[in-house]
Amino acid sequence: MADANPATPVDTPEQPAGPSKSELKKRAKAAEKEKKAAERAAKQAELAQQQAAAEVDYATEFYGLLPLNQSQSRPCRERSQISTLSARDGETVLIRARLHTSRAQGNKLVFLNLRQRTHSVQAVLVVNPEKISKQMVKWAAGLADESIVLVEGVVQKSPIPIQGASVSDVELHVQQLHLVSGIDGRLPFSLEDASRPDELIEQSETQLNRVLLDTRLNNRVIDLRTQTNQAVFKLQAAIGDLFREYLSSNGFIEIHSPKLQGAATESGASVFKVGYFKGMFSNAYLAQSPQLAKQMAIAADFERVYEIGPVFRAEDSNTHRHLTEFIGLDLEMTIEEHYHEVMELLDGLFLSIFRGLKEKYQHEIETVGRQFAADEFKWREGPEGTLKLTHREAVQILIDDGVEIAPTEDMNTENEKRLGRLVKAKYDTDYFIIDKFPMEIRPFYTMPDPEDPTVSNSYDFFMRGEEILSGAQRIHEPTLLSEKMRAKGVDPDSMKGYVDAFRLGCAPHGGGGIGLERVVMLFLKLNNIRRASLFPRDPKRLEP
Known part of the structure; x- marks a missing residue:
């Protein structure tokens, strides 16, 4: 016997439509953005690591303030005189001297003029990855004129005469620099001004400081250092x-x-x-x-x-x-x-x-x-x-x-x-x-x-x-x-x-x-x- 009701078709759910082109583009941009952010973060992390490594001062033992000398030790370290350096090319020497003047060039190089009585020599402090750090150079550049320093360095012949130093044929390449005695207060005048001939002051087109005799005598200890x-x-x-x-x-x-x-x-x-x-x-x-x-x-x-x-x-x-x-x-x-x-x-x-x-x-x-x-x-x-x-x-x-x-x-x-x-x-x-x-x-x-x-x-x-x-x-x-x-x-x-x-x-x-x-x-x-x-x-x- 035939079915009284013939079969009717069954309803099936609609399949969702795929992402639009616009959506795909958005997704691609977001993914690219995330990738770049990750790259930036990685670079920042790398820079941070490098900076942290750079901030580690590897020269701390080679510079700084010495302990107060109370004759607590007597190491056998031969000291040299600046007047003898011309004959000591290539030697490592230890010198105690006054810091006459200093001149920094950037943050990697500083020139020091060291003085002992009537003799002076140019010393050079330059950054290197073994002993001389940027921090050491910056510290040296900040030392006050007339400070007493203890310097270890290598004597090297200079290709040209060094102006402003009595020992002009050599310079001292610094390996260690320590402060023996600093300056408490301000100098009443610079020794450079106090050493200038009156004739040079009078003939100069620029205004140069003249240190009067009374000023010198009132501050005789400084004046006597010239x-x-x-x-x-x-x-x-x-x-x-x-x-x-x-x-x-x-x-x-x-x-x-x-x-x-x-x-x-x-x-x-x-x-x-x-x-x-x-x-x-x-x-x-x-x-x-x-x-x-x-x-x-x-x-x-x-x-x-x-x-x-x-x-x-x-x-x-x-x-x-x-x-x-x-x-x-x-x-x-x-x-x-x-x-x-x-x-x-x-x-x-x-x-x-x-x-x-x-x-x-x-x-x-x-x-x-x-x-x-x-x-x-x-x-x-x-x-x-x-x-x-x-x-x-x-x-x-x-x-x-x-x-x-x-x-x-x-x-x-x-x-x-x-x-x-x-x-x-x-x-x-x-x-x-x-x-x-x-x-x-x-x-x-x-x-x-x-x-x-x-x-x-x-x-x-x-x-x-x-x-x-x-x-x-x-x-x-x-x-x-x-x-x-x-x-x-x-x-x-x-x-x-x-x-x-x-x-x-x-x-x-x-x-x-x-x-x-x-x-x-x-x-x-x-x-x-x-x-x-x-x-x-x-x-x-x-x-x-």
Whole structure:
């Protein structure tokens, strides 16, 4: 039997439509974006890793501040001097020095100018992957000028002379750099400014700093660090050494006289009075010279003596050549027949000093000359010898040049300088002697000329037209000495111990006194005696 209801078709669900082209594009863009983001993240991670690696300072043991030196150890490490580096090409050296200046170029290179006294050398610090990191270079570039550093490095020849360094043929390639002592505060002036010649400042088209003398003296410790001053005081020490050497080789012995005295040596007008103890000596006086002690040593048969020591003068003289305290180079010796024996020995002494300075200290002379330009100091050698003039002859030279001066008048500073210029022009010498000064302008202990009592057996020595030594034959006869003391307003009883020394018998004698600072000033032509005094004392300065 046939189905009553024929089969009907069954409904099937509709198949979803595929993503549109637009959707596919969106999906592709999103996938690309995710990929790029992942790549960026990977790169950032890699850079971060590289940066982290770069921040690891692999040079920490090769630089930095050293522990305070309390002598806690004594490693056997040989130190070198900058002055010797020219002969040490290729060697590794260890040097302690001042950081004179520094100059960075970018963050990978810095030049350091290292200084020891009168010598300097250029040091180079450059980044390398083994010892020198960027951090080390940056630290070095930040060190203050005048810091004291300990440097280890290799000496290498420079293909061209290095400007601004006294050792100009080599440079030091730094391997280690440590700070020994830094700077607390600010420098009152730079040593570069303090070392600049005045002529350069005046001629420069740009404004350069000038460090005034008062500023220098108020900050003397810094000023003394300049290479010029290091050379000046090395030369000053050399003059003392040459003075001792010459006199010791000529039979002199060194004495040390007291600087506190019961009476003035020269005159009461220029002596410092100091409070002493109650009783007989309520006041004492600072010695104006070792004059009394020198002569008393001769009376004690020492025969030839010298002294290097402080001299005090209470003179209110604010000039370029006066100090209230200076170093005196004094000598006294017996005379056999004539006081010219003393004058000639003193002449030999000066010639020995001049030769010694020229032969042994040319580097220091040249160092000073770079800041204080001067004609080379000249003196006469050979058969003609040192120029010697009488006081009358010297005055006549001035009169002939139009100066109004009496034949017996003492020459003031201006006339002395003028005479120096005239002598230099005529005789080509910066060094000469004037003999036979008028008696009235010499101290009470000066021996009068036997043929003309208005003239004395005395002499002064001159450098560049300024007096640097005053000397004479001394009176060794007590009666004549007392007479001359009274004539100068000095009571012999006030110096009884001195006069009594001659009552006991004393050989004829003479001597002289030299101002050390004046010799230094005039030999180098420093133009002011304060530049030749370590810590100068004048009417307006007692510090530092």
